Amino acid sequence: DGGITQSPKYLFRKEGQNVTLSCEQNLNHDAMYWYRQDPGQGLRLIYYSQIVNDFQKGDIAEGYSVSREKKESFPLTVTSAQKNPTAFYLCASSRGQGLNTGELFFGEGSRLTVL
Amino acid sequence: LAKTTQPISMDSYEGQEVNITCSHNNIATNDYITWYQQFPSQGPRFIIQGYKTKVTNEVASLFIPADRKSSTLSLPRVSLSDTAVYYCLQGQLTGGGNKLTFGTGTQLKVEL
Numbered sequence: 001d002g003g004i005t006q007s008p009k010y011l012f013r014k015e016g017q018n019v020t021l022s023c024e025q026n027l028n029h030d031a032m033y034w035y036r037q038d039p040g041q042g043l044r045l046i047y048y049s050q051i052v053n054d055f056q057k058g059d060i061a062e063g064y065s066v067s068r069e070k071k072e073s074f075p076l077t078v079t080s081a082q083k084n085p086t087a088f089y090l091c092a093s094s095r096g097q098g099l100n101t102g103e104l105f106f107g108e109g110s111r112l113t114v115l
Numbered sequence: 116l117a118k119t120t121q122p123i124s125m126d127s128y129e130g131q132e133v134n135i136t137c138s139h140n141n142i143a144t145n146d147y148i149t150w151y152q153q154f155p156s157q158g159p160r161f162i163i164q165g166y167k168t169k170v171t172n173e174v175a176s177l178f179i180p181a182d183r184k185s186s187t188l189s190l191p192r193v194s195l196s197d198t199a200v201y202y203c204l205q206g207q208l209t210g211g212g213n214k215l216t217f218g219t220g221t222q223l224k225v226e227l
Contacts, residue, residue, distance in 0.1 A: 031212055031213065033215060035217070041219075042200075042202065042217050042218060042219045042220045043159070043202070043217040044217075045214065045215065045216055045217075048212055048213075048214060048215070049212065050212030050213070051212075054212075056209060056210075056212060056214070058214065058216075059216065088156070090158050090159075092158065094213075094215075103149075103161040103164070104149075104151070104159070104161060104204075104215065105161075106157075106158025106159055106160075107158060108157070108158065109156065109157070109158055111156075
């Protein structure tokens with residue numbers, strides 16, 4: 001079945017460690033997105049990518065990095081520079097055609113806890 | 116900067132119609148408005164999208180007035196399972212793609 005797969009679902013990290021969250025889609029979508037959600041809060045955009053080898057900072061990119069080497073993959077690295085990384089991370093994709101991007105498809109999320 | 120404003124919370128009872136309004140005063144000419152539903156610990160789920168006037172699908176209606184500075188999501192005859200957070204989403208086309216920013220969302224609570 002087509003969809004978005006995020007892994008791992010749960011992740012624990014010690015302070016000072018980098019960690020990479022995986023996001024893979026087989027929907028042949030051009031655009032991919034990473035959002036962060038804190039308890040009781042809305043989704044905040046970290047990074048987004050329209051095409052391979054290109055990505056843009058969202059509203060809270062500091063302390064995060066991404067790559068888009070393949071159309072189907074958009075991994076997010078949470079670096080040690082991110083001061084408060086404990087959160088729920090959601091990856092999404094859309095066909096990405098201009099402003100009418102259609103439906104955003106989300107993965108099941110990755111919950112990161114810093115010990 | 117694309118920014119949307121919604122009520123923080125709303126309460127309703129089963130069987131009632133619920134209308135949630137989103138304000139998007141700086142919407143650009145070509146922006147679309149999309150609404151999503153989110154349950155705890157899950158990714159948001161698409162409900163409906165529109166550009167102007169009225170759009171209806173099997174679960175909701177979306178009303179967008181002529182000036183397009185607001186939109187109203189209408190949920191007919193809500194049930195307990197409609198208790199969730201509802202987000203309106205506005206896109207902002209940048210050189211690197213469509214920057215899709217969620218608002219703070221509206222927590223809808225449906226009771227018996």
